[in-house]
Amino acid sequence: MSLLLSPVKIANLELNNRVVMSPMCMYEVQKKDGVLEPFHFAHYGARALSKVGMIITEAMAVQPNGRITDNDLGLWNDEQADKLKELVANLHSFGTKVGVQLSHAGRKAEDADVLSAPSALQFSSDYKQPQALSLDEINDIKNAFVSAAKRAEQSGVDMIEIHGAHGYLLDQFLSNLTNQRTDEYGGSLQNRYRLVHEIITEIRKQFKGSLWIRLSLTDYDDSGVQNSMDDWKQVAKWLENDGVDLIDASTGGLINKAPNFPVHDGYQTPFATDLKQSINIPVSTVGLLDNPGLCEYILQNHQADLILEGRAMIRNTNWLSDAARALHDHNFKPYNASYERGQK
Ligand SMILES: Cc1cc2nc3c(=O)[nH]c(=O)nc-3n(C[C@H](O)[C@H](O)[C@H](O)COP(=O)(O)O)c2cc1C
Incomplete structure (x- = not known):
């Protein structure tokens, strides 16, 4: 039996295997109201049938101007939460766990009229000039994350992932490259971490499920300003x-730079x-x-505890079945007997 396709427990969260669908924005909210549409039920449902251990939804914005585009999902109102509850029940009925990613795009909100950021620094000339957030606005954003987490919990999710990566708002706070504030939210690393700390602490107090955070561990910046691994x-x-x-x-996404090292399989x-x-x-x-063999190698050698699949799972809905074949893992049970015939 492979490690990749065997069960694992992360704190109190039990997963059927170590493959997780990575959060991926689909920009498919045609009504621009942030509410899940039939597309999302089919899209995530197909991956649930593939027996993925957990699905992490694409980024769900905690405020309307926290969306990357107006076609993104949101979780700032009850209508959005009601639909999420339906989706979670649907995916649970197929045996997969569900996580939601909560996000605020900050200065990378492409369609918003007013962009907010720790400091008034543009991402690039293609983006609008953001406004530096006031302390009251920072407090509103913190409350928006906490309210969205409450809605996620009421919707029955197993996990909440805070999006602290890829140059969205929380990542912008964490780095000197994008945060030049002189108040308690800027300056030292501890000050730059303050907003994340406050959000995580508040959510942790009320949310009994699994709490994750995504971080970008390099910004591909050679100037010496980016956060170091230390x-x-x-x-x-x-x-x-x-x-x-x-x-x-x-990794990446904070500033307008491509990786400054070779991008090969498992590069992150x-x-x-x-x-x-x-x-x-x-x-x-x-x-x-x-490559499932590489995933298995990573797990066997304790290089990481879980494998997230993004584009591979867009290309191949049944990535797990193919992985089982590649790894000769005969313990992997596809969704039903008919799906199992596809293994032969
Ligand atoms: C279409 C698309 C949308 C994405 N949207 C998100 C997102 O909403 N949140 C996030 O953290 N990462 C997002 N990502 C990044 C993926 O989750 C993943 O980290 C990245 O694609 C690298 O993994 P991969 O090589 O398996 O695709 C997105 C990637 C793609 C291709």
């Missing part, structure tokens, strides 16, 4: 202390492995992990 290790220790159950290790995994060695909570890895 900084991220410190942040991860604080997160562990604040009650986070898993760090979802990713060394960052996850490095981080994992300095904390006591699990770390997941993501990024060009299409």
Whole structure:
């Protein structure tokens, strides 16, 4: 039996296997109201039938201007939460666990009229100029994350992932590259971590499920300003202390730069492995992990605790069945007897 396709427990969360669908925005909300549509039920339902251990929804914005585009999902009102409850029940009925990713796009909100950010620094000339948030607005955003988490909990999700990566608002707070504030939310690493700390602490008080955070562990920046791995290790220790159950290790997206190292299969995994060695909570890895043999190798060698699949799962709904074939894992049981015939 492979590790990849065998069950695992992350704190109190039990997964049937170690494959998780990575959050991926679909930009399919035609009505622009942030509410799940039939597309999403079919899209996530197909992956649930593939027996993926857990599905993490695409980013759900906590405020309307926190969407990347107006076609994104949201979780700032009860109508959105009611539909999420339906989706979660539907996916649970197929045996998969469900996580939601909560996000605010900050200065990377493409369709918003007013962009908010820790400091008034544009992402690039293609983006609008953001406004630096006031302390009251920061407080509103914190409350928006906490309210969205309450709605997620009421919808029955197993896990909430805070999007602290890819240059969206919380990532913008964490880095000196994008945060030049002189108040308690800027300056030292501890000050830059303050908003994440406050959000995580508040959510942890009320949410009994699994609490994850996604971080970008490098910004592909050679100027010496980006957070170093030592900084991220410190942040991860604080997160562990604040009650986070898993760090979802990713990279990039904060500034307009491409990777400054070769992008090959598993290119982000060394960052996850490095981080994992300095904390006591699990770390997941993501990024060009299409090859099941590589995924198995990563798990066997304790380089990461969970594997997230993004684009591979867009291309191949039944990625898990193919992985079972590649790994000769005869214990993997497809959804039903008819699906099982596809294995032969
Ligand atoms: C279409 C698309 C949408 C994405 N949307 C999100 C998102 O909503 N939240 C997020 O954290 N990452 C998002 N990502 C990044 C993926 O979750 C993943 O980290 C990345 O694609 C690398 O993994 P992969 O090589 O398995 O695709 C998106 C990626 C793609 C391709």
